[in-house]
Amino acid sequence: MATSTQRPVVFVSYSWSSPAHEDFVESLASKLMANGVMVRLDKWDLKEGQDKFAFMESMVTDPEISKVLVICDSHYKAKADARKGGVGTETEIISAEIYGQVKQEKFIPIVVEYDANRQAVLPTFMKSRIYIDLSNDDVYGDGFGQLLRAIYDRPKYKRPELGAAPEFLDDALATAIPVREFQALRSATEEGKATADGLEAAYVKQFQLELAKLLVPKETADYDDEIVAAIGRAKPLRDQFDQYVSMKAAFGQDTPKAWRRTLALLEHVLSLRTPPEGMNSYREEWFDIYRFLGWEFMLLTVGALLREHAWQTLNQVCSEVFVFDRHGDQRDRSFLEFEANLRSLDERRNRRLGLRRISIQADLIHDRIVAGGTTFTEIMQADAFLSLRSLVQQVEGRTREFWFPRTLLYLDRNGLPLYLKAGGAAIKSGLLTALGMADSKEFSVRFERAAAGQDNFANWRMDSQRIALRSATNVAQLST
Template sequence: MSYSWSSPAHEDFVESLASKLMANGVMVRLDKWDLKEGQDKFAFMESMVTDPEISKVLVICDSHYKAKADARKGGVGTETEIISAEIYGQVNQEKFIPIVVEYDASRQAVLPTFMKSRIYIDLSNDDVYGDGFDQLLRAIYDRPKYKRPELGAAPEFLDDALATAIPVREFQALRSATEEGKATADGLEAAYLKRFQVELGKLLVPKEIADYDDEIVAAIGRAKPLRDQFDQYVSMKAAFAQDAPRACRRVLELLEHILGLRTPPEGMTSYREEWFDVYRFLGWEFMLLTVAALLREQAWQTLDQVCSEVFVFHRNGDQRDRSFLEFEPYLRSLDERRNKRLGLRRISIQTDMIHDRVSTSGTTFNEMMQADAFLSLRSVVQQPEGQTRDFWFPRTLLYLDGNRLPLFVKAGGGAIKAGLLKALGVADAKEFAARFEKVAAALNNFGNWRMDSEFIDLRSATNVAQLSV
């Protein structure tokens, strides 16, 4: 520790700081402790620089130290010459840490000239001492508070081999306008989704080959950048819409467009139905991401609107209108053909794929399971009178491992419970219980809801007991 014997109080401060460092596992060399009678004080000073066991030098800066250092007077002046030569001559400049204990009349930190440009640690008063001491310990132990994240891979959309390219510029313009509340946001959203739809249209797999499921898997893989950008887009829409259903109308238009992509384009007279499984997969995935974002923002009215929406598309020249149930797929190309052809013996390849596509910075798989369970629950309690056959099957719950989903655990709280019931389209817990149990009784308490030997326990996962009271 390099300091000036400015006053008894300052000496006490320095010794107290040294003692605190020792108490925190830092071996400190201090003149009062280590310089004995008969020893060469200049050699002691020089050892601060030359001794390989000394990794840090704390320069305690007050006005007396500054004056002596700038004038090169006394012991401080000698130390300054040694330290400044080391600082300007060596690469490792982190060895010398300025400790500010005083400010001048202009509220500028008191530092000697040779350390003016250095990043310092402030121990000048009781208000900052605690944080400053923590900062000092982190510097000594090389445990910085802010750590550089690991370097990731280059974005997939930069790969020229990809058939799709995400509309980056359009999305950034939309994001900025949305965040700033500009009136141009709606027009920018329309332009963005138009480009997005163009890229989606490039994913069709019209190949008459024995292993066309490979092409479907590859196409789904190429769509990953679009999937991740859609996740950002729908999360942004849910966050800024403030549960205004109309604000999400273009999201629903995009989902409706995906339904249209599942039908053979004009002029295609020969095709396999499974070629369009890439769009069935993406429609399922995008619907889950949409509902997951709305659940995250507790946008109950908008969720009710999504589940009440009539999606209109054309199939072989005929106009069709469907509910959200149209987005729940069973992909034979994957779960049957591919599973058997490659001998994978997986319960559900499509579920494995949607699980493996989750990005660390986006919607979590747990949130997607909650969306899956919500849509299933909605399909149960809104089952038409006299029917027990059109359901949303929550296949992602294959990964649940017997736990209840966090959002539905919170259904014990009044606000969450009331919101969920509203989004499920029922008036109250009594109506929910009556509707759910009626379907459950007709289906032997969902005893046949299985994937291979795994039972999909919708009742437990969605905390039906709590929603019913």
């Protein structure tokens, strides 16, 4: 690839068909020179007394020449096919190089003429090669850009980096994912088919079965290793869940009732935190895998809904009553039940391994982000939203019921894009709707009351890191 210190060198092979054609070739060569390409052209480089055939051969075979541009018109084609004149000589040299071991992309046909049948005029030995079209003013600009990319080896379409094999393929490391059910659901959803709801029911059922396999009851002093391993095995399920809620948010048109099966799936995760029937001896931390996943799944769900501005659905998700069984006792809880403070990781594991991390939980969820999925910024926006919602919907006198946004540990000075837009009427109105607030005044009153109960968040810290919820969510704009 050419660099700023090593300019590409090209040779132009063409026929002296007419003065107009010669002017075209010289103009093209001048434009290439102006764009940093050293051009070898007979008019510029072949001097009196030199052997023109030796010059042509050296230009085609010289390793310094990275590209040979073959300007193809009817005169060039005729001479090349008949092997006549200088063009014929160059053709013999070029064709020998093409059919030899020289890299195929060294020789680039430049089409400047079409025949009566609208076929590109190309010499026979180049008929099968991909060409660049500079035949008229309409295509010249795009063609010239394409030519520069070819010379500089900067293709417009680049192959993405090769990733690792999916973790779920390794039975020893990962949990299976319901691929067939998800693909059927995705197709039906994208095509708007009536079967989508039934297919979603089948998908959710299979997803729940795979979740249940993550529990690893094991009596060991280092059980935090098992939790981290189970979180790793759950990565394929996590990634598919991200695709699932992203798809629903994109195609759901902010219809809260369309999310009933997703809410049922989230509710099921809560139920998995309870020892299954027949397990009489257990440790609470065995179920931290489901506490972590419930927290992560809720953040992914809210992140997707915020991304699609599904304000009504967000309000419904945060208003949902989740019911699950705990030791034979039916419990009803809000979204706050998904907020996780895993001491097995942030305290025990941190201390045992001397990791000195502020929050292993936050680190794990940060490191599980995948390209093309929900971004970590969107995760932080969801975390901040759930915290805001918990504060403004707080029952007076119950100041300990709030969602702690631990992922804001990663927040930089740039803030969160969604809340920076809260100065605009549409985003502000949407956020207030999702927060269950009638207007900015109600939000301001409720938020400040909650803030006073938290000593204006003076103690919202992890280690020495302050959690700046007020500035992160642009409360000043939401309150205006």
